[in-house]
Each structure stands twice: as C-alpha cells, then as structure tokens.
Amino acid sequence: MESQISNIDIGIVISYFLIVLFIGLWISRRTKTGEDLFLGGRTFGWGIIGLSLFASNISGSTIVGLAGAAYTTGIVNSVYEWMSGLPLIIAALIFIPLYLRSRITTIPEFLQKRYDRRSQLFFSVVTIFSTIVIETAGALYAGGLVVQTFFPGFSIWETSLILAIVAGIYTAGGGLKAVVYTDAIQAIILIIGCGVISWILFGQLDYDWSKVVDSAPEGHFSVVRPLDDPGIPWPGLLMGVPLLGFWYWSTNQYIFQRVLGAKDMKQARWGVVFAGFLKIIPLFIMVFPGAMAISLYPDIANGDTVFPTLVTKVLPVGLVGLVLAGIISAIMSSVDSALNSSSTLLVIDFIKPKRPGITEKDIVKYGRIATLTFMVIAALWAPQIQNFTGLWDYLQQMFSIIVPPIAVIFLVGVFYPRGNGDGAFWTLVLGTLAGIILFVLEQLDLWHLHYTINVGLMALLSAIIFIVVSSRTPAPDMEAMKQYTFRPGLIREGFEDVPWYKNYLNQILVLVLTIFGILMWLW
Structure with a gap:
C-alpha cells in the first residue's frame, strides 16, 4: 500500500528529522559535564521552559485522542489540558523555590533531603519503570499508529524503532539542552499545524460557533458530567483530576527536569506560568476540530481516525507535511523527555551514590549509555502493546x-x-x-x-x-x-523588586481567571 501523502509532504517530514538530528548533535559537542547533560547547565530561560513543558506533555496519542473523544463522546477529557494551569500554579508558588534552593538534579533527591534514602529509591524505581514502560513505549506505540495512517506500508515495529533511534541519538548526545531546544521547535510546529486545521474547519462552518454546537449531541460541550458518566464524573473532576495534575506537573521527573535547569527563580516561575497559558491552546486546536468534524464528516466510525481524516481531507499539499511533522514532533518530545529523565534518575539516584568519586566525564558516559539502553527497551516493548490491549x-x-x-x-x-x-x-x-x-x-x-x-x-x-x-x-x-x-x-522570593507586569503573581491571577472563565463557558 502506497503512502497517502505527496512527495512534497514527505520531503518536509524528512527535513524536520534532519534538522532535529543536527541540533542534537551540534549541542552534544558542548555537553561536557553531568550538569550539562541532565540540566542543560542550568541556563534555561522562561520561554524555552514553557515551550518544552508544553511539547513534552503533548504526545501523538494526545492529539488523536482529544480529537477522537471530542467527536465521539464529548469534550470532557479536555479538562486535563486547560485545567493544567492550576497544578502548574501550585508548582510555581510552592515547589519551585523548595526544589531550586535544594539544588537537586532529580525530584527523588528532594525526598532524600526531606525524608530519607528509602523514599528516594522507592520513588525513583517507580518513576523509571512507569516512564519507560508506560510513557516512552506508549508514546512510540501510539506514534506508530498515527504514522501508519499516513504511511500504511510501515509496520508498528518499524515506525517505533525509527522514532526511538532519532530521539535516542540526539538525547544521548545533547542531553536536556538538546531536548528543550528541539522541544521548543516542536511546540511551535505543533501549534501552527494544528491551528491551521482548526481555522480552516471553522471557515467551512462560516465561522459560526452555533453551527458547531447545534450539530453535536446534547451535553457534548459540557465538562461537568453526572456521577455515572464513564468519562469523568463530577466528583472525579473535583477529587481526581487536580491530584493527578499535581503529581504530573510538580513531582514527575519526566516533566519537571527542564524547570530544574532554569537560570534562576524568576525564569523558572515565568516558564511554568507560561506553560499554563500554552496548555489552554489544545482546547481550540485539538479538541474543537474534533467537535467541528461532527457536522462536516458525520460518518467517521472510529474516533482514532478523526484527526488523520481531517489532515488528509482538509489540508492542501505542503500543510499536510507540516502537520505530520507536528504530530511527529509531539511524539519525539514525549520520547526524548522520558529517555533523558530516566537516564538522569539512574545515574544520579543509583550510580553516583555508589561511586562518590566518579568524574564528570564518567557521569556523561553513563548517562549516554543509560539513554541508549532505555531507548532499546522502549523500542522493543512498544510493538508488544498491541498484543495486550x-x-x-x-x-x-x-x-x-x-x-x-x-x-x-x-x-x-x-x-x-x-x-x-x-x-x-x-x-x-x-x-x-x-x-x-x-x-x-x-x-x-x-x-x-x-x-x-x-x-x-x-x-x-x-x-x-x-x-x-x-x-x-x-x-x-x-x-x-x-x-x-x-x-x-x-x-x-525573587520578585521583591519587579514591575507589576513582570510579577508572576499577577500573571497567575490572569491565568486563574482565564481557566475559570473557560469552566463557566463549558459548564
């Protein structure tokens, strides 16, 4: 079966792969110490932090799943996106100063300082296992399914292996700095690509929101659902979603590592608040397109094919390649972050304490070996997921x-x-x-x-x-x-003498008002 996209689009995707690899290998030449590899030398500004947080969180399965759910069951699952700002606010207010003042490299290290080494090791093992077996392998598998839609001739194991190798090479070479800089590019591509689809679809509905709402079943646009709702019942919205969000955004090495690499307290807090605003965007460019498709393409049987259908039917040549590059960007962002965080945990929490005299050169070597090893494990496990649905x-x-x-x-x-x-x-x-x-x-x-x-x-x-x-x-x-x-x-702390518009507390107020405004709108 031949590819469903043009040679121009394929060329765009290949160019994207080459650019990402070049950036990773270029940065690897400047990666000399463990702090360079694992925390980017603590040099990140707020813009890079925010874009990287956004990109690492959005996977290929997220894009496909949000659009599919909005088409089939409603937009309730979108709360995991635009409500992410609330746990990010908790991170900015409480945990960023505690983490940065502790000068930790891994989140489990904080548990060792706050409690003891038992908690550190327990949490680190759980995090490594879940990150590689669930996050990384899951991203590769879901990414393989998405890529297969456009390139039916490839099998799951082939697409998983290609994605793992590319992400593994630039992550092992350039470490966290390569991850966050490629993430920033990937986030921009993703927003532009998905935004174009949303705008074109809305145009086909004469930019009339009432047409979108009227074509959907009753309750489709409500996020506060009854107790027996299979998606997210209202008690779960109050009890479960905030706690899951807190764990994900404040204690997850896979996500928070780029915040630990911030230049200072200001950049870290600005970056996290910026990510909170960015997380509102998927509602408009990933969720609503799925809802718009109800009236435009009412005969799609499988929700997972909604987004690929929109890409192939709505976009002209060239833009298909851009959006596919965006989807692959999302996959790669999840994979590179997971590989880098897991290697960090292994080296800092397990190898370094056993070898206190280890040199910076050896730390970098072990970190790169760990990244490539985890890459192989995830790539081998990913295709097996289809046998254990x-x-x-x-x-x-x-x-x-x-x-x-x-x-x-x-x-x-x-x-x-x-x-x-x-x-x-x-x-x-x-x-x-x-x-x-x-x-x-x-x-x-x-x-x-x-x-x-x-x-x-x-x-x-x-x-x-x-x-x-x-x-x-x-x-x-x-x-x-x-x-x-x-x-x-x-x-x-860190904001004693800044103008009002640079004060992250005022920015948080705007973010909170925006989130609750959306909640009232979609009640």
Whole structure:
C-alpha cells in the first residue's frame, strides 16, 4: 500500500528529522559535564521552559485522542489540558523555590533531603519503570499508529524503532539542552499545524460557533458530567483530576527536569506560568476540530481516525507535511523527555551514590549509555502493546491509582514539618499496596467507582497513613526541615523588586481567571 501523502509532504517530514538530528548533535559537542547533560547547565530561560513543558506533555496519542473523544463522546477529557494551569500554579508558588534552593538534579533527591534514602529509591524505581514502560513505549506505540495512517506500508515495529533511534541519538548526545531546544521547535510546529486545521474547519462552518454546537449531541460541550458518566464524573473532576495534575506537573521527573535547569527563580516561575497559558491552546486546536468534524464528516466510525481524516481531507499539499511533522514532533518530545529523565534518575539516584568519586566525564558516559539502553527497551516493548490491549488499559488505570501516596508525601509533607522518613516510606508502601488491592477488586468486579474518584479516596487514606505513622515515630530535625517545607516568604522570593507586569503573581491571577472563565463557558 502506497503512502497517502505527496512527495512534497514527505520531503518536509524528512527535513524536520534532519534538522532535529543536527541540533542534537551540534549541542552534544558542548555537553561536557553531568550538569550539562541532565540540566542543560542550568541556563534555561522562561520561554524555552514553557515551550518544552508544553511539547513534552503533548504526545501523538494526545492529539488523536482529544480529537477522537471530542467527536465521539464529548469534550470532557479536555479538562486535563486547560485545567493544567492550576497544578502548574501550585508548582510555581510552592515547589519551585523548595526544589531550586535544594539544588537537586532529580525530584527523588528532594525526598532524600526531606525524608530519607528509602523514599528516594522507592520513588525513583517507580518513576523509571512507569516512564519507560508506560510513557516512552506508549508514546512510540501510539506514534506508530498515527504514522501508519499516513504511511500504511510501515509496520508498528518499524515506525517505533525509527522514532526511538532519532530521539535516542540526539538525547544521548545533547542531553536536556538538546531536548528543550528541539522541544521548543516542536511546540511551535505543533501549534501552527494544528491551528491551521482548526481555522480552516471553522471557515467551512462560516465561522459560526452555533453551527458547531447545534450539530453535536446534547451535553457534548459540557465538562461537568453526572456521577455515572464513564468519562469523568463530577466528583472525579473535583477529587481526581487536580491530584493527578499535581503529581504530573510538580513531582514527575519526566516533566519537571527542564524547570530544574532554569537560570534562576524568576525564569523558572515565568516558564511554568507560561506553560499554563500554552496548555489552554489544545482546547481550540485539538479538541474543537474534533467537535467541528461532527457536522462536516458525520460518518467517521472510529474516533482514532478523526484527526488523520481531517489532515488528509482538509489540508492542501505542503500543510499536510507540516502537520505530520507536528504530530511527529509531539511524539519525539514525549520520547526524548522520558529517555533523558530516566537516564538522569539512574545515574544520579543509583550510580553516583555508589561511586562518590566518579568524574564528570564518567557521569556523561553513563548517562549516554543509560539513554541508549532505555531507548532499546522502549523500542522493543512498544510493538508488544498491541498484543495486550486489555492489560494496557489496566496498567493505565493502575498507574492513576498509585499516584495518591506519591502526591501525599510531597503535598502534605511540605506543609507538615512533623512528617518523617518512616511516615513517607510506609505511605509509599501501604498506599501503593492499597492501590494494588483496589485494582484487583476492580478486575474481580467487586469495586465500581470511577478511577478519578478512587484517586481522591486513596489520597485521603495515604494522608491518614502519613500523619499517623509520622506522629507515632521520632520527629525529624525541625530546624533542618525549614529548608524543605513551605513558609509564606517563599511566594515572593525573587520578585521583591519587579514591575507589576513582570510579577508572576499577577500573571497567575490572569491565568486563574482565564481557566475559570473557560469552566463557566463549558459548564
């Protein structure tokens, strides 16, 4: 079967691959130390941070899934996008000053400083496993499916391998700096490409929003859904979505590593708030196009084919290549971030403590070997996902259930100085065990609550375990804990003498008003 796109479009995609590889290899020549490889030498400004956060979060499956869901079931899943600003605000207000003042390279390192090494290792292992087996392999598999739509002659294993090799080479060579600079380019391509589709579709509807709404089933544009809604019931919107968002945006090495590489506090906070504004964009360029397609192409049977259908039927030659490059950009951004973060965790949390005299040259060498090794593992596992569709769905659900104990030891821990190493460790162990039990009960059809509601309940249980165990075991050094727990003065740190328009607190106010304005609009 031949490709469904023109040679011009194919040329655009190939050019994109070559440019990304060139950037990665060029930066690799300037990557000399572990801090260069893992944190980009702590040189990132707010624009690069925000664009990289946006690009790393958007995968090929996100684009296809958002458009498909908007076409088939409604726009409720879009809350994970435009409501991301709220957990990003929490990160800016509370966790950025704590992390940057601690001079950490990995998020688990913060747990070692706040609690002990047991929590650090537990969290690091869970993060590496989930990042490679779920995030990286999942991105490669979903990306392979998307690319197959345009190039039917390629198999899943071929597309997964090509994507993994390209991302692995420039990530291993240039490290985080290569990741964030290519991410910035990828974010711009993605926004332009998807934005063009949205504008053309809206034009075909005479730029009349009422035509979009009238063609959709009742409730299609509501994000506050009833208790029995299979997507996100309203208790899950209140309980689960914020906690999942907090874990993802404030404690996930895969995402937060570029913030740790910021030049200073100002750049980090500006970058995170900028990302919060960028996360509103997918509602308009990925979600709404799926909804617009209802009236224009009412006979699409499979939601996953909605976005590829729009690309091939709406766009002229040249723009198809641009959008396909945008989709591949999204895939590559997820893969490169996952590979770099996992290699960082392995080297900093496991190898370096075992070899305290290790040289910077060796750190870079081990980091590059780890990146390429994880690349191979993810590429080999990705094609197997098609044989375990049911198991993959279960893994995703279980993944959301094991988040609560992690979220609790961070979020409760920074406000509860009495929380200690025993409390954190046993919260992770018992909270994760409780999550596994709940997962088993679901498979035995003995538990029927939506997973977003389960997240809230498990967080409550984990908080009780953390507080009870901490209160019944020896208190930590309260003086030392001041550096790793919240105090009001941290909120203004770095912004004492800036004009009002540069004050991130004023920017946060605008972001909050925008998010709640959208919530009221889509209620």
